[in-house]
Amino acid sequence: MATTIYPNLILEALSKVRYPGTGKNLVESGMVEDDIRIDGLKVSFSLIFDKPNSPFIKSVVKAAETAILTYVGQDVDIRGNISVKVPEVEVAEAPKLLPEVKNVIAVFSGKGGVGKSTVSANLAVALAQAGYKVGLLDADIFGPSVPLMFGCEDARPLLEEVNGRELIQPIERYGVKLLSIGFFVNKESPVLWRGSMAGNALKQLLSEGNWGELDYLLLDMPPGTSDIHLTLVQTLGITGAVVVTTPQQVALADAIKGIGMFLDDKVGVPVLGLIENMAWFTPAELPQNRYYIFGRDGGRKLAEELGIPLLGQIPLVQSIRECGDEGAPSAVQEDSMTAIFFRTLAQNVVEQVEQRNANLAPTTKVEMTK
Incomplete structure (x- = not known):
């Protein structure tokens, strides 16, 4: 260990840390503020990030601490001494289309086929079983699957007069209020709508649905990124989003794009965490065995790389598929192994929402800059 610590030593160590958002190191990116303070072995300084909701803040701060301890010396007092500065942004208050709905959670995936709708359905049931008032909007206009998963494909919502307005009464199953475009179209015919038509249909289901008081309204989003996502963001004040992916690289690559969409300045929706679906295969006859089919x-x-919570790992289990096809999400069976996974997932989502709503201060000190 060097007997004397100089700012240049700190800068040299930080030049070893790459910022995932640009691929450049922290010094090259101009993220190290000119305020390096050295008092004996104690070192403190600030890192500048371009946006308050950057998913990389925690991971970059940790990497900076590790780099200093590695390249300057293990005796350096650095942990907890790195401040984070982010630009102060004025956030316009989202219109309160549904004032009786406390939290709106977008469930999305970067690509299709990763089980997003299955996760949405089971998460909704698990939240309802935990005592919350829950609604689920099937926002996947071109591939609505919620009616099938809840065994109500033939249901047709009725209009109900509420305070002088005719509102659509959601179908209720397993304690969850449901609305889907699938209730209003022929299930055997494709939905051949342009983006504006799909967006208007979703707005109608939201604004004219008799949702009543809800603790959580889940949005089963279409896969990928599209104008439908922007329509929902502009229409609702979304509490946060959760991303569903499988472990395979092609799904992870698309998941990163989806996360980037929600964190974009034009969208600005917090990402509450990631759900790894089909994390491993477990045969019914060998419940202790795990086969990592998708990686x-x-x-x-x-x-871990993005610095966002891992909300849960859901196994690939035959009963989850069977229950969805039979119209009774597996989370309904409270004592089953799969229900335990979804119950844990629901608890983790609630925890993240409560932390977000309480605006808990993160471990790293964050300062707002003009």
């Missing part, structure tokens, strides 16, 4: 811990590693 191992890809979602966990991505969550």
Whole structure:
């Protein structure tokens, strides 16, 4: 260890840390503020990030601490001494289309086929079983699957007069209020709508649905990124989003794009965490065995890289598929192994929402700059 610590030593160490958002190191990116303070072995300084909701803040701060301890010396007092500065932005208050709905959660995936709707359905049921008032809007206009998963494909919502307005009464199953475009179209015919028509249909289901008081309204979003996502963001004040992915690299690559969409300045929706679906295969006759068909811990590693919570790992189990096809999400069976996974997932989502709503201060000190 060097007997004397100089600012240049700190800068040299920080030049070893790459910022994932640009691929450049912290010094090259201009993220190290000119305020390096050295008092004996104690070192403190500030890192500048371009946006308050950057998913990389925690991971970059940790990497900066590790780099200083590695390249300057293990005796350096650095942990907890790195401040974060972000630009102060004025956030316009979102219109309160549904004033009786406390939290709106967008469930999305970067690509299709990763089980997003299955996760949405089971998460909704698990929240309802935990005592929350829950609604689920099937926002996947071109591939609505919620009616099938809840065994109500033939249901047709009725209009009900509420305070002088005719509102659509959601179908209720397993304690969850449901609305889907699938209730209003022929299930055997494709929905051939342009983006504006799909957006208007969603607005109608939201604004003219008799949702009543809800603790959580889940949005089963269409896969990918589209103008439908922007329509929902502009229409609702979304509390946060959760991303569903499988462990395989092609799904993870698309998940990163989806996360980037929500964190974009034009969208600005917090990402509450990541759900790794089909994390491993477990046969019913060998419940202790795990076979990593789509790769191992890809979602966990991505969550760690982006500095976002891993909300849960859901196994690939035959009963989850069977229950969805039979119209009774597996979370309905409270004592089953799969229900335990979804119950844990629901608890983790609630925890993240409560932390977000309480505006808890993060471990790293964050300062707002003009």
